Amino acid sequence: MFDNLTAMITERLGPAGPLMLVAGLALLLILSTVPLLLRQKPDPMDKLAKSGRARIDAETKAILRDTRRNAKLNKYAQYLEPKSAEELGQMRLKLLQAGYRTPDSVRLYYLAQMVLGLGLLAAGTAYYVMFKDGPDATMQTKLMYIVGPGAVGYLAPKYWITKRVEERKKQIEEGFPDALDMILVCVEAGQSLxxxxxxxxxxxxxxxPALADEFEIISHEMRAGKDKSNVLNDMGERCGVQDVSSFVTVLNQAANFGTSIADALRIYASEMRDKRVMRAEEKANKLPTKMTLTTMMLTVPPLLIILVGPSVVSISELGNLAVK
Incomplete structure (x- = not known):
């Protein structure tokens, strides 16, 4: 019976008939869930907030949805946020390290993954059906043109965030020695930290600008009355750079032991300058190795053409004369 049904579908819709039928059923299921999502009941957290309950049990605290955020995204919070607090914290920290600090950044990240994944999957399916479908199409071709774009769309936000984090860490690492020298000059001039x-x-x-944003966040948090050690620790966690974490440790130890902040900054700034020189020397030592392959690719072929080319032309002319 199943073989007969498959043959009938293939006869009417072509070789890609079963695939089109499955895609149509999936689209129908997705569209049928939209009214259910729009009619869903209010979030239980809203009822708890209105009732004024002061004590919330541990199970209620595990709910990660925050109704103070975007109202439109809040309807679909359970689909756009991780289910565990640990995963949510890790994702939020990664987005902070990438420079995205809005309250809805986690939800927008998962929304981008879902929209790009489904959108490119639908685009790939349409492209395959219109241009690549035929009797010679293999399963590998179907997967490449249908599943491939969907996978690329799903992984694109993750790749973008990872690249942003790396670029931001590199910028903070490069500018931190200069920032330390400027802080030291200001402190020695009589200004407070x-x-x-x-x-x-x-x-x-x-x-x-990335390092300036971090210092600006510190200044705002200190003005708001937050403890200085906690502010500095939060900065070290947001930046994710070892030099900043060491700087935070130095300042906290100087405050705990009552030593001079200017002396601690002077010593640590000197170490940062030495480390920057060492990094520059390391890059300079790597340069000849990196240039070797480029030099061979761009220099050896033209040199061979110049040296061997005339001999090849002469040999070919002598061969033609001998034949005549």
């Missing part, structure tokens, strides 16, 4: 951070955040805006 808070005032120095505010001044440095303004001065670094043109050269290193």
């Amino acid at each position: 808070d005032q120095s951070i505010v001044r440095v955040s303004k001065e670094l805006r043109a050269s290193y």
Whole structure:
């Protein structure tokens, strides 16, 4: 019976008939769930907030949805957020390291994955049906043109965030020695650490905007009354750079033991300058190795043509004369 049904579908719709039928059923199921999503009941967290309950049990705290965020996205929060608090925290930290600090950043990230994945999957299916479908089409071709774009769309946001994190860490790492020198100058001039951070955040805006953003966040949190050690620890976690984490440790130890912040900054700034010189020397030592392959590809073939070309022409002419 199943073979007869498959043969009938193939006869009417062509070789890709079963695939088109499955895709149509999937689209029908997706469209049928939209009214259910629109009619879903209000979030239980809204009822708890209105009732004014002060004590919320551990099971309710496990609910990750936050109704203070975007109202449109809040309807689909259970589909656009991880189910565990640990996974949510890791994703939020990664987005912070990439420079995305909006309350809806996690939801927008998962929304982008879903929209791009389904959109490119539908586009790939349409392209395959219109242009590539035929009796000679193999399963590998179907997967490449249908599943391939969907996988690319699903993984594209993750790749983008990873690249953003790497670029931002590199920018912070390159600008941190200069920032330390500027903080040291401000502190030795008589300004407090808070005032120095505010001044440095303004001065670094043109050269290193990522590092300037971090210093600006520190200044705002300190003005709001947050504990200085917690503010610095949060900065080290957001940046994800070892130099910044060491700088936070130095400042916390100087505050705990009552030593001079200027002396600690002077020593650590000197170490950062030495480390920057060492990094530059390391890059310079790697340059000849990287240039070897390029030099061989761009220099050896033209040299061979110049040296061997005339001999090849002469040999071919002598061969023609001998034949005549």
